[in-house]
Amino acid sequence: MKVSVIKVGGNVINDEQALSSFLEQFSNLEGAKVLVHGGGKLATAMAQRLGIEPKMVDGRRITDADTLEVVTMVYGGLVNKRIVAQLQAKGTNAIGLTGADGNIIEADKRTGWEIDFGFVGDVRKANAAPIANLLTQGITPVIAPLTHDGKGQLLNTNADTMAQAVAVALGQEGHEVSLRYCFEKAGVLLDVNDDASLVPVLDPKKFEEFKAEGIVADGMLPKLKNAFDAIEASVTEVWLGKVEGLLANDPIGTKIIG
Template sequence: MKKQLYIIKIGGNCIDNPNELDTFLENFAALSVPKILIHGGGKIATQISQKLGIISKLVEGRRITSKEELEVVTMVYAGLINKKIVSNLQSKNCNALGLSGADANSILSKKRPVKTIDYGFVGDIEKINTEIIDVLLQKNITPVFSAITHDKNGTLLNTNADTIASSLAVALSQDYETTLIYCFEKKGVLRDTEDENSIISTLKFQEYQELKEQEIIYQGMIPKLDNCFDALQKGVQKVIISNIDFIKNTDSEHTEILS
């Protein structure tokens, strides 16, 4: 039987709130199964960019990662946030080790090709090298990934943390029974964004298509859910969308994604 593995992504809202982050890390550290954490960036990178006088570029409403902004996200994601999380987890006796995709060539990506929009230094994942991750997990070490990858030609690339989480879950499903959990500010996928209690407890692909057509599911939830269904299709055992309560108590309300 394959060993269990939890792959948990926490979003920016959690990172922006020190108390919430600490509670999450407390519960994460207490999980007895092997686990991997992937963290997003939060508002700190934007605040530091502004202070440094770097002007964020938006093209057609999409954020562009300029060379200057790549330096800021590398500092903030792979440095400040990653090391704060790692040292916090260490204080909670979770033997964390922080990684970017460049480290041990763990996540190889390719600079997004320019079609209509040049996204700048944004990477699309090409390959996960599971060997080092497996070595760490076997040593009871918990990998903590920031959303920075590289192209193996010396260029770091800003990469979507949700996609890193699903790609890791898929790649590690070969050897582990993987549960992929996206923790964000809501209890799950909502049927009515105005009503925090309208949680869809299970979401099947067919229903997802219908809810998209009805524009009940829209905007940022679409790429997140696409990642979820993609992960399930590619061998991930279980996919959950929840708030941080689920990590402590799996009976708390959440959305389970079903194929």
């Protein structure tokens, strides 16, 4: 089966109008699809209202028990269920899930670092079968950035990684997966300030050249590493770009190929 796995981040989640417009485009996207959403600023705002101070250690954000409670409420409840209800209204039969639901994504509490990140999960395994079963029934999974450890503990988890894990797991089961990361840029750009300098297709050879020439650097490096890892594992194609481009049935953005 052909499946599109779409990751959308905070810049869309935070803005009611951008979210509504995104969901309209997502709903119109043909074929089987999965949405993985980030958290956005709502959890930070809710924590502030509850008088929970952001906990930082060595400049890294920590998920303590209070923060986990907030992200479970906000990502798993408020954000996820609003998206599901809006998609239903647009004719997309969505079902909201965390990694714990149907055991779709198992994770381990992060260890082995100099600091204790608290209740943060590193993905151990995404399970393709329950996701594929929903897709076969015409149901669209909407996944919040939370996983579980299988021992009853929910874990705050990076949505980019979850999207990759879901795409790879589906690919490994023989599905033809298009993974699309929506972000602020039009894709990989020769000139970071000029959307017209978009690189439409990027393969590993060109990626190495771009790195050597300094055309890709900073935040784009881990993002592209992630994308090439997905391709290498089992994903047919990975796209990076803006919502408007990537949600078209013929996407516009940077296509990563193996």
